[in-house]
Amino acid sequence: MTMQDMMKDPLANIVLMHADDKLMLGHMQSDWTGLAPILEEDIAASSMSQDDLSHALVLYDHLAARFDLTADAIAFERDAADYRCCDLITIPDEFDWAIALTKRWFVATLTALGVDRLATIDDEDLSTRCKRLIPEQAIHVRHLSEWMIRLGSGTEESRSRMQAAINTLESDAGMMFEPPDHSIDPVDSFCCGREGIFQEWKTSCEDTLQRAGLSANLALPPESMIGGRRGTHATHFTDQLAELTEVRRAEPAPAW
Amino acid sequence: MSGAANPVSPPDITIDCDPDKLAEFEQRIADGVLIEPGDWMPEAYRALMLRMAEHHANSEIIGALPEGEWITRAPSMLRKLALIAKVQDEVGHGQMLYRVSQELGKSRDDMLRDLITGKTKYHNCFNYPCPTWGDIAMIQWLIDGAAIMNQKTLADGAYGPYVRTMNRINMEEAFHFKSGEDMVLTLMGGTKGQQTMGQDAFDRWWPVALMFFGPADKPNAEQLPAMKWRMKTERNTSLRQRYVNRFAPAAMDMGLAIHVCEKDADGIVTSKKPDEAIGLNEETGNWNFTEPDWDEFWRVIRGSGPCNAHRVALRRFSYEQGAWVRRAIGTGAVATPPAA
Numbered sequence: 139m140t141m142q143d144m145m146k147d148p149l150a151n152i153v154l155m156h157a158d159d160k161l162m163l164g165h166m167q168s169d170w171t172g173l174a175p176i177l178e179e180d181i182a183a184s185s186m187s188q189d190d191l192s193h194a195l196v197l198y199d200h201l202a203a204r205f206d207l208t209a210d211a212i213a214f215e216r217d218a219a220d221y222r223c224c225d226l227i228t229i230p231d232e233f234d235w236a237i238a239l240t241k242r243w244f245v246a247t248l249t250a251l252g253v254d255r256l257a258t259i260d261d262e263d264l265s266t267r268c269k270r271l272i273p274e275q276a277i278h279v280r281h282l283s284e285w286m287i288r289l290g291s292g293t294e295e296s297r298s299r300m301q302a303a304i305n306t307l308e309s310d311a312g313m314m315f316e317p318p319d320h321s322i323d324p325v326d327s328f329c330c331g332r333e334g335i336f337q338e339w340k341t342s343c344e345d346t347l348q349r350a351g352l353s354a355n356l357a358l359p360p361e362s363m364i365g366g367r368r369g370t371h372a373t374h375f376t377d378q379l380a381e382l383t384e385v386r387r388a389e390p391a392p393a394w
Numbered sequence: 395m396s397g398a399a400n401p402v403s404p405p406d407i408t409i410d411c412d413p414d415k416l417a418e419f420e421q422r423i424a425d426g427v428l429i430e431p432g433d434w435m436p437e438a439y440r441a442l443m444l445r446m447a448e449h450h451a452n453s454e455i456i457g458a459l460p461e462g463e464w465i466t467r468a469p470s471m472l473r474k475l476a477l478i479a480k481v482q483d484e485v486g487h488g489q490m491l492y493r494v495s496q497e498l499g500k501s502r503d504d505m506l507r508d509l510i511t512g513k514t515k516y517h518n519c520f521n522y523p524c525p526t527w528g529d530i531a532m533i534q535w536l537i538d539g540a541a542i543m544n545q546k547t548l549a550d551g552a553y554g555p556y557v558r559t560m561n562r563i564n565m566e567e568a569f570h571f572k573s574g575e576d577m578v579l580t581l582m583g584g585t586k587g588q589q590t591m592g593q594d595a596f597d598r599w600w601p602v603a604l605m606f607f608g609p610a611d612k613p614n615a616e617q618l619p620a621m622k623w624r625m626k627t628e629r630n631t632s633l634r635q636r637y638v639n640r641f642a643p644a645a646m647d648m649g650l651a652i653h654v655c656e657k658d659a660d661g662i663v664t665s666k667k668p669d670e671a672i673g674l675n676e677e678t679g680n681w682n683f684t685e686p687d688w689d690e691f692w693r694v695i696r697g698s699g700p701c702n703a704h705r706v707a708l709r710r711f712s713y714e715q716g717a718w719v720r721r722a723i724g725t726g727a728v729a730t731p732p733a734a
């Protein structure tokens with residue numbers, strides 16, 4: 139069993155989609171460590187990036203056992219084209235908390251739905267792992283939604299900053315709905331129809347937006363839209379991947 | 395990390411208060427009673443305690459920056475997770491210590507503003523660069539190790555809220571130290587390149603760790619307020635000696651060589667030779683060592699270190715970028731103050 143076998147496996151691609159989203163989300167968020175607007179939220183955000191990376195690790199461990207690999211090899215040693223994350227995540231936030239928060243909230247809301255579905259799959263190890271992630275993922279969605287509402291209904295300044303962030307990101311949010319691999323029937327691409335999961339995601343987002351006094355134009359893009367999941371990544375993704383693997387690549391070693 | 399006692403002696407202070415109350419206060423301290431925020435205390439005590447707790451808090455959140463910069467490059471999933479957790483702890487220490495300081499009468503926003511305008515300081519060791527992953531290993535081993543040693547003596551102090559915070563913090567520091575030791579062991583037991591990375595980083599951090607405890611105290615330190623009032627409980631030189639006794643042999647056991655180095659203005663080593671002084675003095679039971687460059691210490695503490703400007707600028711950037719969020723949730727102050 140090899141990395142190539144894993145990449146040819148349809149279910150592995152679905153798992154990687156969520157795991158890689160979580161890896162890059164935790165990676166991006168961790169860049170804020172020590173720099174968030176308030177210390178209390180800095181600490182909360184650190185917990186969430188640890189959760190995201192631990193969740194990625196839980197899913198990589200499942201794949202590692204199945205394909206006789208190591209979690210670190212999966213996380214750090216694939217070619218860029220073999221990462222199934224969407225490039226919404228690695229769009230630079232320029233340390234704008236509104237952009238960072240909106241992005242995390244978009245992605246966490248989708249991951250919650252995706253993990254729910256993976257937990258029902260007929261694979262004992264995988265479904266057990268996913269069931270463990272569900273409650274923590276729900277906490278993320280709640281925490282991030284509360285922040286969307288707090289800042290959306292805070293001051294005029296915060297409302298307009300949040301609305302501007304949504305306007306910047308709303309069309310790129312569709313990147314998340316790119317099917318994770320050419321080999322997968324789009325109908326199965328999220329363990330369910332793409333349409334179905336999109337509608338659920340949209341409803342959930344719009345509910346929060348309404349309470350926040352914000353609005354977004356959320357539409358399902360055509361399947362041909364390129365968002366990274368099928369391996370064609372933007373340079374901001376490859377830049378982040380280079381940073382993620384910098385130390386490891388500089389000196390190949392049995393242990394770090 | 396980090397911490398703690400301001401290595402610069404406080405300015406001479408005048409203790410202007412009711413002599414009976416002062417005598418009673420000093421008796422309580424001598425009896426080992428903890429002083430609580432609501433208790434009577436000399437104004438000078440409150441001011442010095444605030445200064446110390448605020449300096450410590452500043453050190454925690456500035457100390458989060460050099461390590462924070464390496465999280466995205468940590469070379470394995472577990473190292474990445476451990477480093478985020480570690481830096482998160484440091485930010486948490488900052489938060490706890492700002493609370494202690496707030497209780498002594500200064501708002502958090504005033505403290506953050508004084509930090510970014512250069513009115514208040516933080517621990518000098520964070521003004522040095524971390525050019526490689528090896529520096530992250532050495533910070534967690536050498537600097538967190540020094541912080542534990544120092545903070546254990548501070549936990550023996552007299553001010554209740556600070557003492558309780560030190561006890562909590564020290565439990566977490568023990569994890570940082572363990573994980574640092576593991577990182578150093580991994581490097582020194584690894585490839586040639588990893589060993590070089592470890593040794594080079596050790597050369598950068600050893601003298602910084604020696605300076606960590608600050609210059610020698612005044613000859614009458616025990617009679618001065620900081621020690622008389624048990625704000626600190628051990629002399630800097632004594633702490634440094636205990637540190638060397640523990641870490642010099644530990645470093646050598648791991649295959650690290652102790653050097654005396656010259657550094658350039660960026661904190662990068664330009665030349666080095668073995669520290670000939672290193673060795674156990676059988677008579678005293680202490681390890682001999684070459685003192686760090688104290689001129690460099692004073693230069694850096696006065697603001698000309700390799701990273702002073704960078705660290706403060708990043709804090710300031712974070713303060714400015716986040717102002718709108720604090721305003722929106724009603725905890726924020728107003729405009730950003732001009733730099734000092």
Ligand SMILES: [Fe+2]
Binds near residue numbers: 483487563
């Ligand atoms: Fe600390």
Ligand SMILES: [Fe+2]
Binds near residue numbers: 395396
């Ligand atoms: Fe620490």
